[in-house]
Amino acid sequence: MDSEFEFELQVCAWAERHWPPAGGDDRPVVVARQLGTGSRRWDTIVLVCDPEGLAARGAFGERRLDSDLLHVVRHAPPTWAWYREALPDPGYPWRYVREAVHRAADRGVIERRKRNGRVQLRRLRPYPDWVERVIAVENKPDLDAAAARALRPQLRHDVALALADEVWVATAEAGGRVEPALLEDIPVEAGILTVVPGDRGADATRVVWRPRTLPAEETGTRILENPAGGGHDTSAARFEYAEPDWKARKRLEIAERAYERGWRSYADSMRPDCRYFELRPRPEVARPYCVAKDCHQTAGECAGSCPAFEPEPPAWRQGEWPVDGGPGAGVKRLLERQRSRRRPGTE
């Protein structure tokens, strides 16, 4: 295994083809990576989708609908109406809603017109209920005692908040078992999955522990501070409640970002314009490879701050490399093609 990043890509590729781990469910999934809320980012997200809902979501375009656009699109009426009468009070100034109405109309997801100086809107189609389950996966290829301890507060946070329906830890299969002592540090509500490194076949994973379904539609608990414990620590935990409405909105916002980004968008933050950047084909999906470092580099390494970065020579941009604009631009287009090919509902 080259790195956690490599492992993460493997888990994404596997999940896209074979989720759920036990099989027996052929509902479509959308897989994305490194998404969540401001306070918590999940490594891998699997959205289990309603097939018809997902197809209907495709009619709203490939780009995400942000929270303001969702407010407009979800409540747009079937007949013309003044936006202030048609939409629920947003809890923030109406001028932002008016801007969102214009943005939505410019993107072709609602209709807009002006009557007697008032902006009216009408929906083109209902926004579908397309997300059935949100699954969060934490990837820890080397789940040793220290990693399990470090993971515990994050998983407890996830379980208490219950923003996702299920929380899993994926780890590399080492000799076919996970040490029982490590399991004690993982909350019982979280599932544990072992993955055979480098294998993305249907049998590449094994469920060590089944997760509990979390009450995603109920009030959750946001843990703000958790005392370390021990004999001298008498401080109390601090927490606040997360209302079901807030959770439903966050889930949909995360789902919209996942729909737009998928899991192949890592090259957006890497340097395919570096002369050492290559995509080396693996089964199913090409992986970034750094010729200078002779390894599959992580997205963090392959950034503007990389000391080994060298811009691709200008001649590469004019030569006969099979795509216009040089390898850097070509690599980005290749990944974009892979991304849209895999995004259900846009094929």
Ligand code: SF4
């Ligand atoms: S040298 Fe640095 S920037 Fe260039 S491909 Fe390698 S990791 Fe990326």
